[in-house]
Amino acid sequence: MSAAPTTERLIGIDALRGVAVLGILMMNVQAFAMVPGAYDYPVAHMDMSGLNAGVWAIGHTFFSMKFITIFSALFGAGIMLMVGESTDTRLHYRRMWWLFAIGMLHAYLLWYGDILVPYALFGMLAVKARFWSTGKLIIWGLALITLTGVLVIGLFHAVLAMKGFDPMILGVSEEIVAASVAANQAGYLTQLPDNALTAAGAQFASLLVFGGRILGVMLIGMALFKNGFLSARLKSPTYFAIGVPSLFFGLALSAWSSEHALASGFALDTAWQTGLSNYVGSLLAALGYAAGIMLICKSGWVSWLVQVFAATGRMAFTNYLTQTLIMTFIFVGAPGLGLFGTVERVDQAKLVLLVWALQLIWSPLWLSRFRFGPFEWAWRSLSYGRLQPMLRERS
Template sequence: MDYSHRIEELDYLRGFALLGIVLVNILPLLELGMPKAGSLDAAYWRFLYLFVEGRFYTIFTFLFGVGFSIFMTRANQKGMNGGVLFLRRIVALFLFGLVHVKFHPGEALTVYAVCGLLLLPFYKVNKVMNLFLGLLMFIIFSVFSFKLFMVIPIMLLGISAGQFRLFEKLFEKKKGIAVFTGIMFVLSIAGLLYQYQYAPFIIEDRLYMEFVRIGIIIGPIVSAFYVGVLVLLLQYRFIQKWLSPLKSYGRMALTNYMMQTVIILVVGNQLHLIGNISCIHSFLICLIIYVIQLSFSVLWLRYYHYGPLEWIWRVITYLQIPPLRKQMNAHGDRLSRE
């Protein structure tokens, strides 16, 4: 199994996941209250809980599991101690999370670090067994709506996907991916229609909890559909080129994830937005964040190998200081490969 090349589709998917995550995270960060019944805000809130909440976070979690498997495989192929490297990587992630959680109580990094540590032994477990255990836990936790616990089975399914080399030679798997995406589309439509029946038009409505519970159950199905569609689109060169900023965004996922919080809180405090704007206004802020971060990511990676926090993460993991800046010739062209 050769992971010597970078699997670019994973970067696109990480960037795509970040686009959705900020739409949900901005609400508690700016302390936005529940929307009034019948308002545009209420409609947007229902949209978020139907198509965004739990959908993009699930993708991010799954990709963490895939990255876990790839990281361990690459380390072992190079004759390194993958377990030790991963432990240092997890400790660094936990430290990033400890800083982040002081400003964003709902952040994911500390949770990922703990779950990654718990799942470390599963890297050596048979891929079929990991798939079975992941699906079994996923079904049990989703039925009982244990949202926090869902991280473990979804991450384990990501590890299994890495073991099955699911994201290698995707063009050759195009037909299978299309069939899978079609099935997920049908299931997603059925699930969303069922969930919408419980959509509360008054947030305090007794239907609210059932609406959210159903959303937790069908969330990973909708996430799988999103992933399938994007992977299929990325098999076309012009789509890859058109969405290339998303790839840069995903390559700097750690930096951009934490910077989303910084931007929201700084802007929120300086402009006195906290608790004083509507949900729709939060969406407009997210659009501005997209423009800033996508542009910054493309520009940064033109001159540097890694994102700022990704470089620090790598230093702690390998206990070495890799070159950060790319070498340029007199005309400003890159001499080193990305």
């Protein structure tokens, strides 16, 4: 497979990327609005009853790990789309090094939950597998994903064996929560040291603990591009046959995970069971979501809406970073609003819906006049070493 022309757009990939970049915010908002430990141990911070518990359950069942999985797979597909089986990877490595630099700034100056750094580093590894067959990519991808699952469960039990079932291992004591809230509400500069420290820990975990899953999903994304799944080249009945059982079993596993976590009060001694079921369920659900989007793209249904999501996906880099800028302004103090620790999960979800609406509106409007999103243009210009044309040509 040769490298695709840079002017070629694949509407299915773009639309799926748009869905993914919006979907990840439904989970990320918790990490912007609350202490880091509350992401994995929700009872650690603010209310977890009534509607708030319902919002958490919806997020965990339908969003948790699903859209970041799609995003990772699309990153692998993007490698095949941009590089293909070309022997010249110089531009790819320049793109990855600039992505790494932007990710480091994003992580340490704005938000510790950055995904650009691990994507850049694993993107440098994944490109070496571009000549592999589809079967080999899938086998190695599944092996790495399985290895990561075993590693996480093993580390979890090792830590609990040493420290017991104590929420302190997640850094969610009352003192830590109070200090984190105070620092974030005080202002940007005040919370910067805590954010940097958390970013270092998050990068360690994403590279050494969860790295196998990230790289494994990228390899599977490369395989799904090669076999035509992510370019909507398969027949509609094939997407239907893949999507329905994947969604059913994937969401069933994640729903059980949500129900069990709530019923047990997020007990740490059984957290590995809820984590494992969602770990597997998220892979199946992500595949089902992707199959559904490809089916919609092939069918021609709501083509106008597909175009809106495709525009959002073509600006995924910009939309991802602007999500950080918006949420940082809302939740971190001066020069922001400093609402950290005061917005419950129900209202967090409302904020996410508002950002979705804004990005779905502004993305097609921007691309009607410009060739790239602003951050896409900057990344492209840095990678090529010269300013890229920005304005669309008009007849």
